[in-house]
Amino acid sequence: xxxxxxxxxxxxxxxxxxxxxxxxxxxxxxxxxxxxxxxxxxxxxxxxxxxxxxxxxxxxxxxxxxxxxxxxxxxxxxxxxxxxxxxxxxxxxxxxxxxxxxxxxxxxxxxxxxxxxxxxxxxxxxxxxxxxxxxxxxxxxxxxxxxxxxxxxxxxxxxxxxxxxxxxxxxxxxxxxxxxxxxxxxxxxxxxxxxxxxxxxxxxxxxxxxxxxxxxxxxxxxxxxxxxxxxxxxxxxxxxxxxxxxxxxxxxxxxxxxxxxxxxxxxxxxxxxxxxxxxxxxxxxxxxxxxxxxxxxxxxxxxxxxxxxxxxxxxxxxxxxxxxxxxxxxxxxxxxxxxxxxxxxxxxxxxxxxxxxxxxxxxxxxxxxxxxxxxxxxxxxxxxxxxxxx
Ligand SMILES: Cc1cc2nc3c(=O)[nH]c(=O)nc-3n(C[C@H](O)[C@H](O)[C@H](O)COP(=O)(O)OP(=O)(O)OC[C@H]3O[C@@H](n4cnc5c(N)ncnc54)[C@H](O)[C@@H]3O)c2cc1C
Numbered sequence: 001x002x003x004x005x006x007x008x009x010x011x012x013x014x015x016x017x018x019x020x021x022x023x024x025x026x027x028x029x030x031x032x033x034x035x036x037x038x039x040x041x042x043x044x045x046x047x048x049x050x051x052x053x054x055x056x057x058x059x060x061x062x063x064x065x066x067x068x069x070x071x072x073x074x075x076x077x078x079x080x081x082x083x084x085x086x087x088x089x090x091x092x093x094x095x096x097x098x099x100x101x102x103x104x105x106x107x108x109x110x111x112x113x114x115x116x117x118x119x120x121x122x123x124x125x126x127x128x129x130x131x132x133x134x135x136x137x138x139x140x141x142x143x144x145x146x147x148x149x150x151x152x153x154x155x156x157x158x159x160x161x162x163x164x165x166x167x168x169x170x171x172x173x174x175x176x177x178x179x180x181x182x183x184x185x186x187x188x189x190x191x192x193x194x195x196x197x198x199x200x201x202x203x204x205x206x207x208x209x210x211x212x213x214x215x216x217x218x219x220x221x222x223x224x225x226x227x228x229x230x231x232x233x234x235x236x237x238x239x240x241x242x243x244x245x246x247x248x249x250x251x252x253x254x255x256x257x258x259x260x261x262x263x264x265x266x267x268x269x270x271x272x273x274x275x276x277x278x279x280x281x282x283x284x285x286x287x288x289x290x291x292x293x294x295x296x297x298x299x300x301x302x303x304x305x306x307x308x309x310x311x312x313x314x315x316x317x318x319x320x321x322x323x324x325x326x327x328x329x330x331x332x333x334x335x336x337x338x339x340x341x342x343x344x345x346x347x348x349x350x351x352x353x354x355x356x357x358x359x360x361x362x363x364x365x366x367x368x369x370x371x372x373x374x375x376x377x378x379x380x381x382x383x384x385x386x387x388x389x390x
Contacts, residue, residue: 029046046086051119060095065119101241126193147224152221164193188234257329267341328366
């Protein structure tokens, strides 16, 4: 594995840095809460600038409006966006999960209609997989779709759906054959969130955010032409999407964690406890050194996964190793910060509530995109080849 960037990768990074310096919004885009329409409109505009500048969907093949970048260039892109504190991208589910699925499984009409609208920010997508009784075991989902004439009629409930309250479309998993074995009776539908019978209820999280939602479907008519892939072949599509999700969530985190650690060290230089600067306490220093080492291990593990994807072209079960590592590392990082900074760090008044938010939000990291237990099962069986224990 050669970790030095090639001439063309350096050129790619240079072009991107120049574009970001020129095109980043002059003012930070700040949210007044997840239902703040102004925030989402500004994020759509940002997505549109990325599109206009040729920086949307960069991993997509050129024929679909992307740049056809290599996995290493894609990682450079994500790292630079994080390093420049670029605004959140509304297109993440569309670009990272739904678009690649439509490219691989969709028909020409679906590709023509949906793909450009993902790239230019016209359509925000959400991912309707989890249900109240189907999380880790997604294949047990109960939301059903029955074919009636030219439509599927959908009834059921989804939960934890990120972005649903602001989404235009949803990639929805539904049961289309209740008599088939559970993995064989699932289909994937592209559902217009404005359809009659769709209702969304934001869920308030302990961090104060409402980043995810409950979705209810009551006799929702979905045109049969919005079936993606073959009827009852939705499980294969689900697996591809989940592997992309686990790999996609990782790369930006190294830079974000590094920045959080740098912020913590800065605060430790200025804050004292018992007449001593926090940075001068040997136990605090040991905690920082531990996190610093783990961050570097994370970086090296990411590079190893990257070189594997570069060779194999598709993300594999190794994505689970990275998912476990970054999600649990973030929890250790914020735990260390809370211990070092003391009770005050739990307050909204302390550094604008940044540490309190990070701490509370990090708990979801080991649940979203597959829990740590599920990831460990995948690593045991599909990476290490161990037998099932049950
Ligand atoms: C921030 C966040 C965003 C999310 N966004 C979305 C989204 O956009 N769309 C969407 O569809 N879902 C989303 N989810 C839901 C997420 O995918 C599920 O929460 C997750 O899959 C776990 O499902 P569950 O909550 O039903 O827990 P369960 O599956 O009920 O698990 C409960 C506990 O049992 C353990 N467990 C379950 N099965 C096994 C097993 N076989 N072996 C060992 N342990 C096991 C789990 O690890 C967990 O600790 C999001 C979740 C979070 C936290």
